[in-house]
Amino acid sequence: MPDLIVTVNHKVGLHARPAALFVQTAAKFKCSIKVTVGERTANAKSILSVLTLGAGQGAVLAIHAEGEDADQALAALGALVRSNFGEEG
Amino acid sequence: MKILRGVAASPGIAHGPAFQFRQPSVHVKPVTVEDSAAEWRRFEAALHLAKQQLAEIYGSGRGELADIFRAHALMLEDPELLEAVRSTIQERSLNAEAALSKAAEAYVQALESLGDEYLRARAVDVRDVTNRLLRILVGATENSAAGLKAPSIILAGDLTPSDTLHLERSLVLGFCTAEGGATSHVAILARGMGRPALVGVGSDVLAVPSGTPVVLDGNEGVLLVDPDPDVVTAYLSRQAEAAASLSEARQHSHELTYTRDGHRVEILANIGSEEEAQAALQAGAEGVGLLRTEFLYMRSQGLPGEEEQYRAYRSIVGVFGQRPVILRTLDIGGDKPLAYLDLPQEANPFLGQRGIRLCLKRPDLIRPQLRAALRAAHGGNLKLMFPMVASVAEVRAARGLVEACRAELQAEGHSLASRLEIGVMVETPAAGLMADKLAAEVDFFSIGTNDLSQYTMAADRTNAEVASLTAGPQPAVLRLIASVVAAAHQRAKRVGLCGELASDLATIPVLVGLGLDELSMSGAVIPLAKHVIRTLTLDQVQDLARRALEATSADEVLRLVAERVPAVREFLSRA
Secondary structure, three states: EEEEEEEOOOOOOOOOOHHHHHHHHHOOOOOOEEEEEEOOEEOOOOOHHOOOOOOOOOEEEEEEEOOOHHHHHHHHHHHHHHHHOOOOO | EEEEEEEEEOEEEEEEEEOOOOOOOOOOOOOOOOOOOHHHHHHHHHHHHHHHHHHHHOOOOOOHHHHHHHHHHHHHHHHHHHHHHHHHHHHHOOOOOHHHHHHHHHHHHHHOOOOOHHHHHHHHHHHHHHHHHHHHHOOOOOOOOOOOOOOOEEEEEEOOOOHHHHHHHHHEEEEOOOOOOOOOHHHHHHHHHHHOOOEOOOHHHOOOOOOOOEEEEOOOOOOEOOHHHHHHHHHHHHHHHHHHHHHHHHHHOOOOOOOOOOOOOEEEEEEEOOHHHHHHHOOOOEEEEEEEEEHHHHHOOOOOOOOHHHHHHHHHHHHHHOOOOOEEEEEEEEOOOOOOOOOOOOOHHOOOOOHHHHHHHHHHHHHHHHHHHHHHHHOOOOOEOOOOOOOOOHHHHHHHHHHHOOOOOOOOOOOOOOOOOOOEEOHHHHHOOOOOHHOOOOOOOOOOOOHHHHHHOOOOOOOOHHHHHHHOOOOOHHHHHHHHHHHHHHHHOOEEOHHHHHHHHOOOHHHHHHHOOOOEOOOHHHHHHHHHHHHOOHHHHHHHHHHHHHOOHHHHHHHHHHHHHHHHHHHHHHO
């Protein structure tokens, strides 16, 4: 049951384009993926569920994946968030 | 006359009849279905059609419009939403319309309850997507914009992206909504359409009957309902003035730039490719204040050779004739790596081997560039400048390299310009503080405010957590700029500024007041920057600069500009 903790640095938080990219990335994997911010937990493959997390800039995401490709899913989501959703530099 | 106030969401002024736009409401009745599997298939068919419609409406959109489309498409694929609909249809034998309304409403309420303007706008998205599906399911065809026959100002509770895009563009003069904030869709779409918009006005706007004459002021954020004729006249003349000053800015963009009392400021362009050279010239650039040369290095698989660089520089110099082109030598390092150069990983790349530091360590990287630049300078007005300088020794070493290349080329029989001006970028606090000594070594300075702000404020400009420390005209940076200008002028050397600050219309009066001889900016800003400078007087901006140096924050500097330079404020609010 791998877990990953990562901080959202993007100025709009986990909303708009970052949220869409996050959900699209999660949807590529077979495993079930949950993302928790504070006391709220969401299905990482559901845009509506992710939006209701209200994760703004600086939010700390705890991502939990279960299933055959869980490790790859966490690696991909971690890389996406750390790269500031592809807007580095 | 009645005045309604709201949030100015898209600039401009519109005058015309009001048109009350009402969302087509779909009446949903809960019904028990016998074959729940068939009901789910009906829902899936509606989903399929909705996706097709989305692709048609948004298909050609780019940027913000594409983002809206992507969000809606993701909602139609949302596994949680679809599962909620599926289980309600299956377990409670409810019809698809009722199952969808119920599931979607839960999300609308969750998003609205978070008390965040952005998320409230997403609740509108959920409604938009849901309505689209419901209309398909019930076979609705009514068109809520059917009554719109003459150019009008659209009044509504809120407008979904679909509503906005379905309206006949030529019949829309502007938008005014009861709900929404500056980031709601109607704001984004209105700006994209070039129409003024006012949002968050409150329910009073819904009481204005269709056909009532209104004036919508998207600059000040007011809606005048049934205005007095003299008020309308005043607004219309302001509207005409705004249009005139923009077109005037473009008309005079190729003339040299002087303040009202005759102080000359050179307006140059920042470019990073041959294509941009042409565009900058057309925009009115009097030369190039910053030619970034990394493009040659990025587009190659390996280091670009001397001939390739010579041709590129030659063509850019050719575009500008006898006007100056300031070439910045290769500015790479740990923060801007090149894939084919195996540079060592550094713990602090911004404080590591960047710019001139790397080039002095690896002269093989810069020699072909210096040779190419020296050759391309013949017959034109090319100048060289070195990035990331922190000490006098670096400047001397770099000049030594240039002289060595010059001697080689002469020995090889190349014809060279008799003189080539050499300058440095001031982007480290060290260079700023040593400007009096550096001025003795160089022909000119160019202040790079992006890096200078980052190093002065000790705040990584790529780190969002501390980005506000480097944003705007920071007084600490302005003080450094002032001392660099003084040091340069003491030795009769020219000093320019080529960072993002020079592209900020509100900061330009301060920069002119600080005595910068040249401002180099992105081509698109040039006509407006020239226009702004022509409204200033030297006395006025020198006084402004003195006050800015005593300010305690970037916000205070911008407030000073707004107070002391009404022409700029007026212009910015119209532009």
